[in-house]
Structures are given as structure tokens and as C-alpha cells.
Amino acid sequence: MIRFSHISKRYPGGNDALKSISFHLERGSMNFLTGHSGAGKSSLLKLITHSILATRGEIIVNDQNVSRLKKRAIPRYRRNLGCVFQDHKLLYDRSVFDNVALPLIIAGNAHREVGKRVRAALDKVSLLDKEKAMPITLSGGQQQRVGIARAVVNSPAILLADEPTGNLDLKMSDDIMNLFYDFNQHDVTVLVATHDLRYLKDKSTHVLELDQGKIIKGGTSHED
Amino acid sequence: MKSWFKRHLQVFFYTLGQFSRNRLNVAMTLLALGIGFSIPLIMYSTVDSLSNIGGQWQERPQITLYLKKSINPPQIEALKVTLASNPQLGDIQYISADDGLKEFSASHQFDEAIALLDENPLPPVFIVFPLLTGNMSDMDALSNNLGQIEHVASAQYDFEWLQKLNALTSFMKRLVIVLACIIAIGLLLLITNTIRLEISNRKDEIDIIDQLGGTPAFIARPFLYMGFLEGLLGGATAILISAIVLKLLNGPLLRLAELYGFAFSLPLARIDISLAVLSVGGLLGWISARFTVLNHMRELAPK
Structure with missing residues (x-):
């Protein structure tokens, strides 16, 4: 589903975030991405969403060559990815319903369809009763669940999460993580960046570990 | 759509x-x-x-000839013929003193003030439309000439300010x-x-x-x-x-x-x-x- 081949990323100024790494995440797999701060986790996720460009190498996502995406094709490509952020990135001037509806509005879905799918997504994260609330009135865990509902509302094939439990207590973290497992059961390819060691012990998941821009577990680092 | x-x-x-x-x-x-x-x-x-x-x-510059009040109808007719024979002039329009007063009172609503007057203060007038256009000095000369004609008190043209x-x-x-x-x-x-x-x-x-x-x-x-x-x-x-x-x-x-x-x-x-x-x-x-x-x-x- 996601294949990196010899990917390097050098930021302007000479900082090497990723140094020639290769890995493959299978369709429908559950994956964790871990490593210290600055190891390159965020850069890796941003490469998948095509928010930054690789300096070298090739990225194939869902049979599409991401590095060769035409400018016009970027929006459609991104609609197939669900993204969850550590800081939620919600719009605080509109209701929970409107936040979750945003990807559907962007994709130009019909009005009736929007209501149905938003409620289904909110139901999945157990926030159906909060659809009219403003995000600012919700707890951190609830806001994160709104973010997850938004990420899955248009049924993307891939779900990416950057430290989704970073600011949450243990109980809330478990709730969130269980949601990701749940989506994975429905054939969604999930990649969660985290440094919460509790989840990394799970034998059924694939763990990618980065250290200073190199893969030390779950993939290959090349010496070229 | x-x-x-x-x-x-x-x-x-x-x-x-x-x-x-x-x-x-x-x-x-x-x-x-x-x-x-x-x-x-x-x-x-x-x-x-x-x-x-x-x-x-501006399309029709005009010269107004104010006649002496002493002028009589045959003299007016004679003057009209003179003016008509002038090759520099086109249309000629005569406004008698009475017509002038009527027009004036109609357009300025001075009825009451005019009623107080013993006699009509307005002179009879010829309005002539010169055929020349544009040139200021020609206009000046023509207006001067017309002013010299017998029985004409003065000639004025309102072209310059326009x-x-x-x-x-x-x-x-x-x-x-x-x-x-x-x-x-x-x-x-x-x-x-x-x-x-x-x-x-x-x-x-x-x-x-x-x-x-x-x-x-x-x-x-x-x-x-x-x-x-x-x-x-x-x-x-x-x-x-x-x-x-x-x-x-x-x-x-x-x-x-x-x-x-x-x-x-x-x-x-x-x-x-x-x-x-x-x-x-x-x-x-x-x-x-x-x-x-x-x-x-x-x-x-x-x-």
C-alpha cells in the first residue's frame, strides 16, 4: 500500500531528516512508527501526504507514484488519506458537525449524503450527542475523537496519525488507540506515529523505528 | 451544474x-x-x-440683436430682408417686445413684478444664427457689423463663454x-x-x-x-x-x-x-x- 524506496529528505539548510530509507506497508496492515523526537517521524508522514517533497527516491502509495503527482492531482490524492494530528487541527469557529463534514464538502458530496456520513462517523467515535457543540467546549480526548471522525468520514483507504495520544492520559489513549485498531479491522491501512511503548509490544503489528533519519527496525537503511 | x-x-x-x-x-x-x-x-x-x-x-451659436424701441413695423420688415440677404447668416428669428415679455414672465415667474410696470421694458429682438462655426474673431467681426446696422441698438453673442x-x-x-x-x-x-x-x-x-x-x-x-x-x-x-x-x-x-x-x-x-x-x-x-x-x-x- 505504501512503499518507500531509497527515500532521502534534506531540508534547506542541510538538515538531513531521512537518509536513504526503504520500507513497505501492506494493504490493510496495522503499523506503528516510533523513534525519538527529531528522528524523522513527522517528515516521513509529510512525505506520504505530499506536504513536502523527497530529495531523492520514490514513494508509491496505493499504486500512485507520489513524487510524480501533477499539481492538479494533489487534492484528489489527499482525499484518499485520513490524517489525525497531535494538536487535532480542528476549526474552532464552527460546530463539531461542520468540522467532520469538511472533507465531504471539499469533495463536493450531496447535502443528504453529508448528514448521513457525518453522523455515522460521529457514532463510531461515540460523539453523536455532541454534533452541535463547539470543539472548544470538549475535552482533549473528545476533540481528538472529532479529529478522527473527520479523518475517516469519507472512508479513506489509509489512515495516518501523528502522535494522536501525545497529550492524553492513559485511559483516553487506550480509547483512541482502540479506534485505530477498529478501523484496521475494516481493511484500512493504518500508520500511527507514537512513542508510547505500551502499544509497540503488540506482536500483531508492524513497527517502524527511526533513529536520526535511519530505519533501525521494520525496514532498510541504505548506505548510499 | x-x-x-x-x-x-x-x-x-x-x-x-x-x-x-x-x-x-x-x-x-x-x-x-x-x-x-x-x-x-x-x-x-x-x-x-x-x-x-x-x-x-455650441452646435448653434447665436447672436441676439437688440433693436431700438423707436423702430416701427415697416422698418422691422426692411431689417429682416437685410438680414436674410446676409450670406453669413442662416436662420433668423424675430421676437417682438410683447412676445419677449410673455416668454420672460412664463420662464421666470415674474408675473407680479411685471404687472407693476407701466410699460414693457423689453426691446424687440432679432435672433440670428451665423453659419460660421468655431472661429472667435470672425464671430467678433460679424457681431460688430450687425451692431452697426441702423435701428439695431446692440448685438451680443453668447458663444464665448460656452x-x-x-x-x-x-x-x-x-x-x-x-x-x-x-x-x-x-x-x-x-x-x-x-x-x-x-x-x-x-x-x-x-x-x-x-x-x-x-x-x-x-x-x-x-x-x-x-x-x-x-x-x-x-x-x-x-x-x-x-x-x-x-x-x-x-x-x-x-x-x-x-x-x-x-x-x-x-x-x-x-x-x-x-x-x-x-x-x-x-x-x-x-x-x-x-x-x-x-x-x-x-x-x-x-x-
Whole structure:
């Protein structure tokens, strides 16, 4: 589903975030991405969403060559990815319903369809009763669940999460993580960046570990 | 097609909603735009009306021959023949003293004052229309010659001030165009600035929508509507302001025009000019919004 081949990323100024790494995440797999701060986790996720460009190498996502995406094709490509952020990135001037509806509005879905799918997504994260609330009135865990509902509302094939439990207590973290497992059961390819060691012990998941821009577990680092 | 229309309608009402949430800011922007637009608009309305008077009269310059009051009907007939035989003159029009008085009282409503007079103070008059056009000195010479004819008390022509007015109005028209261009640039910058401010206020929203797969057109649309509506409503404000100003000017102007013998007032808002102002306003707003948004979009491209 996601294949990196010899990917390097050098930021302007000479900082090497990723140094020639290769890995493959299978369709429908559950994956964790871990490593210290600055190891390159965020850069890796941003490469998948095509928010930054690789300096070298090739990225194939869902049979599409991401590095060769035409400018016009970027929006459609991104609609197939669900993204969850550590800081939620919600719009605080509109209701929970409107936040979750945003990807559907962007994709130009019909009005009736929007209501149905938003409620289904909110139901999945157990926030159906909060659809009219403003995000600012919700707890951190609830806001994160709104973010997850938004990420899955248009049924993307891939779900990416950057430290989704970073600011949450243990109980809330478990709730969130269980949601990701749940989506994975429905054939969604999930990649969660985290440094919460509790989840990394799970034998059924694939763990990618980065250290200073190199893969030390779950993939290959090349010496070229 | 239907959903396209629906989406635009959505953004349109969303933008109106944004306006009503930022009432004070929007009102100040619209007022600034309105004042800016109204200056060339007021000047144009005034100059256009003035040049219309000049235009009407300039096509037929006329010389008025005031006759001596002692003149008798056969002499008038003889004079008419003399004038008709003058190759430099076209139409000739005779206004007797009585007709002159009637016309005067009809157009100036001086009935009561005139009733007090013992006798008609007005002389009989010939109005002649020279065939020559333009040349001031020819006109002078002709008018002098006509003034020398027997039984003619004096000859006056009202061409000179009209020519001056005409020169003045064409200068003013040019001035209005130049001024309008300068002000348009200023307004362009003003709208650009409000859009830039709006973009930086909604930077997070833009980033999120970009991340969620919003097309550049989708991201730009609310800002384009905002610019367009600002320009349009700014134009409407300008029409309102200029109507108020012209209404205030009309009273004194009417008295001034009366002194020159015209019934003259400024139309408060002409449909064609108003439509032009609205479309120019909307277009200017849209252009500046588009320019600003596209400029910002470049920052969103992956690096």
C-alpha cells in the first residue's frame, strides 16, 4: 500500500531528516512508527501526504507514484488519506458537525449524503450527542475523537496519525488507540506515529523505528 | 451544474455571514471604498451635465440683436430682408417686445413684478444664427457689423463663454479619468489589504483544507467572493454618497443656473453610470482578491 524506496529528505539548510530509507506497508496492515523526537517521524508522514517533497527516491502509495503527482492531482490524492494530528487541527469557529463534514464538502458530496456520513462517523467515535457543540467546549480526548471522525468520514483507504495520544492520559489513549485498531479491522491501512511503548509490544503489528533519519527496525537503511 | 450552483450559493451566503460577524470592520472598509469611488463619480456627474449644456448650445451659436424701441413695423420688415440677404447668416428669428415679455414672465415667474410696470421694458429682438462655426474673431467681426446696422441698438453673442465652458469641461473630463485611475489603484490596494488580513486570520483553516484535499479553487472561492462583494457594496456605497452630495449641491446650483437662464440640475444617480460603478467595483474587488489569494497559494505548494 505504501512503499518507500531509497527515500532521502534534506531540508534547506542541510538538515538531513531521512537518509536513504526503504520500507513497505501492506494493504490493510496495522503499523506503528516510533523513534525519538527529531528522528524523522513527522517528515516521513509529510512525505506520504505530499506536504513536502523527497530529495531523492520514490514513494508509491496505493499504486500512485507520489513524487510524480501533477499539481492538479494533489487534492484528489489527499482525499484518499485520513490524517489525525497531535494538536487535532480542528476549526474552532464552527460546530463539531461542520468540522467532520469538511472533507465531504471539499469533495463536493450531496447535502443528504453529508448528514448521513457525518453522523455515522460521529457514532463510531461515540460523539453523536455532541454534533452541535463547539470543539472548544470538549475535552482533549473528545476533540481528538472529532479529529478522527473527520479523518475517516469519507472512508479513506489509509489512515495516518501523528502522535494522536501525545497529550492524553492513559485511559483516553487506550480509547483512541482502540479506534485505530477498529478501523484496521475494516481493511484500512493504518500508520500511527507514537512513542508510547505500551502499544509497540503488540506482536500483531508492524513497527517502524527511526533513529536520526535511519530505519533501525521494520525496514532498510541504505548506505548510499 | 446544479451542485456547482449550490456550492457557489453556499459560499455567497457564507461570505455574507462573515460580513455580518465583522460588521464594524466591513462597514469601515465599505465606507472607505465608497468615499474613494464617490469622488470621481460626483465629478463625472457634474462635468457630464455641464458639458451637455455646452453641447446643446455650441452646435448653434447665436447672436441676439437688440433693436431700438423707436423702430416701427415697416422698418422691422426692411431689417429682416437685410438680414436674410446676409450670406453669413442662416436662420433668423424675430421676437417682438410683447412676445419677449410673455416668454420672460412664463420662464421666470415674474408675473407680479411685471404687472407693476407701466410699460414693457423689453426691446424687440432679432435672433440670428451665423453659419460660421468655431472661429472667435470672425464671430467678433460679424457681431460688430450687425451692431452697426441702423435701428439695431446692440448685438451680443453668447458663444464665448460656452467655448470656455466647453474647454473647461473637456479638461475636467480628462481630470476625472486620471483621478478615477489613481483612486482605482488605491482601492485595489485597499481591498488587497483586507483580503491579505482575512487570509492571515484564516491561515489555519486554509492549511487544514489544503491538507484535506481542497482544490485551490475551493480554497480561493470565499476570498474571491469577499473581494467581489466588497467591491460591489463599496460601489453601492459610493452611489449613495454621491446621490446625497449631489442632492446637497443641486439647490445652490439651480440658483446659479437660473442666473445664466438655464433650468439645470444634476441627476442624483443615472442607471448607466450606477451600473458601471457597480461592475467596476465588483471587478476591481475580484481582481485584487484573486491576485492576493494566488500569491498566498504559492506558499502551499509542497517543497
